[in-house]
Amino acid sequence: MKSKLVSLVLLAGGVLGALGAAESAPAPCCDPAKPAAAACCAPEKPAATLAPCCVEEKPDKPLTDRSLYQHDAVWTSDAGRPVKLASLRGQPVIVAMFFASCEYACPVLVKDVQRARDLLAPEVRAKTKVLLVTFDTARDTPPALRAFRERFELDENWVLLRGADTAVQDLAMLLGVKYKLDARGQYSHSNLMTVLNHEGEIAHQHAGLMGDVSEVAKKIAGLKSGI
Amino acid sequence: MNTLLRLPGLVHLALAAAALGLVARPGLRAEDAVGMVLIPAGVYEPILRGQDEPAKVPVAPFLLDVRPVTNAEFLAFVQANPKWRRSKVGPLFADPGYLSHWAGDLELGPRAPADAPVVRVSWFAARAYAAAQGKRLPTTAEWERAAAVGFTQEKGTDEPAYRQAALGWLARPSPATLPPAGRGRPNLHGARDLLDLVWEWVDDFNTAMTTGESRGDTGLERMQFCGAGAAGARDLTNYPAFMRAGMRSSLLARYVVPNLGFRCAQLP
Numbered sequence: 001m002k003s004k005l006v007s008l009v010l011l012a013g014g015v016l017g018a019l020g021a022a023e024s025a026p027a028p029c030c031d032p033a034k035p036a037a038a039a040c041c042a043p044e045k046p047a048a049t050l051a052p053c054c055v056e057e058k059p060d061k062p063l064t065d066r067s068l069y070q071h072d073a074v075w076t077s078d079a080g081r082p083v084k085l086a087s088l089r090g091q092p093v094i095v096a097m098f099f100a101s102c103e104y105a106c107p108v109l110v111k112d113v114q115r116a117r118d119l120l121a122p123e124v125r126a127k128t129k130v131l132l133v134t135f136d137t138a139r140d141t142p143p144a145l146r147a148f149r150e151r152f153e154l155d156e157n158w159v160l161l162r163g164a165d166t167a168v169q170d171l172a173m174l175l176g177v178k179y180k181l182d183a184r185g186q187y188s189h190s191n192l193m194t195v196l197n198h199e200g201e202i203a204h205q206h207a208g209l210m211g212d213v214s215e216v217a218k219k220i221a222g223l224k225s226g227i
Numbered sequence: 228m229n230t231l232l233r234l235p236g237l238v239h240l241a242l243a244a245a246a247l248g249l250v251a252r253p254g255l256r257a258e259d260a261v262g263m264v265l266i267p268a269g270v271y272e273p274i275l276r277g278q279d280e281p282a283k284v285p286v287a288p289f290l291l292d293v294r295p296v297t298n299a300e301f302l303a304f305v306q307a308n309p310k311w312r313r314s315k316v317g318p319l320f321a322d323p324g325y326l327s328h329w330a331g332d333l334e335l336g337p338r339a340p341a342d343a344p345v346v347r348v349s350w351f352a353a354r355a356y357a358a359a360q361g362k363r364l365p366t367t368a369e370w371e372r373a374a375a376v377g378f379t380q381e382k383g384t385d386e387p388a389y390r391q392a393a394l395g396w397l398a399r400p401s402p403a404t405l406p407p408a409g410r411g412r413p414n415l416h417g418a419r420d421l422l423d424l425v426w427e428w429v430d431d432f433n434t435a436m437t438t439g440e441s442r443g444d445t446g447l448e449r450m451q452f453c454g455a456g457a458a459g460a461r462d463l464t465n466y467p468a469f470m471r472a473g474m475r476s477s478l479l480a481r482y483v484v485p486n487l488g489f490r491c492a493q494l495p
Binding site: 065066067068070169172173174176177178179180182183188190 | 280281317318319350351431433434435436476479480
């Protein structure tokens with residue numbers, strides 16, 4: 001598993017190149033002029049030294065066996081760019097699954113995440129990403145996700161992704177999120193906020209809506225960078 | 228090309244192509260490791276459902292393994308796929324009890340007879356096994372549609388022998404060493420062991436909701452209390468189906484359980 005993942009990271013540039021996603025350096029998602037893609041880049045490094053799509057942030061250190069970043073599907077951001085979860089490595093991440101046409105729970109879930117972020121010290125908040133992954137592989141196209149970002153005024157620390165059905169199912173299984181498409185086209189789903197540490201391991205989970213999110217903030221503040 | 232195949236999406240495509248090209252046909256074939264039976268188009272009637280969910284869900288025809296996957300078959304799979312061996316599998320994909328009743332990484336031993344259903348496998352492992360056969364796990368609707376079939380007629384709950392098989396299994400603790408798979412009485416469509424051998428993984432087990440969901444629908448809420456929930460269920464003679472729904476809702480994909488196995492399905 002580990003060795004395969006390492007080779008995956010090393011090969012990712014070639015893979016994306018083969019798919020026609022990266023035609024020239026720097027790759028689209030590393031373009032410093034496109035702030036919406038910041039999450040998949042390592043901001044402290046100059047873009048010129050980054051490989052296509054910046055996935056090999058720490059190529060010499062394999063992922064831990066509890067890292068969700070072993071989930072190596074290629075997702076699409078609301079800016080239409082290819083993203084791997086492992087590109088979020090190196091900082092705390094709050095993950096939630098949602099869908100953009102959600103009538104009730106998802107807006108509340110977003111507010112809950114915002115409340116948790118507001119409890120963080122500014123310097124921690126600036127280094128904490130939020131990852132929202134949609135269940136709705138049919139309707140949540142990049143433009144639909146962009147509209148969601150605009151509607152909730154989500155800044156560049158929020159990463160909005162869509163993926164293949166199997167990728168969504170895998171991520172839900174790894175997070176323990178239950179979901180189901182009902183007859184009206186709405187998804188019933190767990191309202192679950194997951195904190196990932198710098199290595200992508202689950203550090204904390206918060207279930208339910210409109211609850212006390214102080215524990216989420218406390219866990220994030222207590223996370224130490226292991227790399 | 229090798230790099231392309233490492234992309235999961237493309238791997239799925241490749242597997243789907245393999246499934247279409249190599250194994251897509253109805254009925255039985257002698258070279259199949261395990262026979263499959265055709266479950267004709269039918270209806271799944273969820274035992275518990277949300278207020279907006281239909282009482283009857285149509286299920287397209289599909290092929291289902293005659294019986295659950297055995298220890299011998301799963302051993303062949305881990306021999307060919309080292310990452311699913313007991314010593315190799317990561318904690319994200321299977322809890323520590325994974326295949327713990329086997330004598331070793333590649334040795335079954337006395338507690339895991341070759342022809343007994345494999346248990347203590349996670350959903351991730353079960354799905355990987357199915358994919359390696361060019362198959363997939365059945366959905367909840369498919370599995371329940373197949374399990375609702377009686378020995379001599381479509382509607383099993385009308386049959387005393389069916390009810391007795393299903394309820395009798397729930398009344399007995401599972402033995403430490405499981406009996407062979409494939410010996411159970413076949414149902415009308417030829418599938419065996421659906422009622423009284425092991426619980427079985429389904430692909431979408433995580434659609435079974437308990438509490439803490441976005442829609443607090445009382446029918447679903449009651450699922451956390453088995454007895455109380457059964458009182459609100461639609462069909463009181465189908466207590467086993469209710470128990471299965473409760474079982475599914477309690478699982479996470481990495482869980483391993485001493486009497487939870489699986490079988491595979493595919494489109495005809």
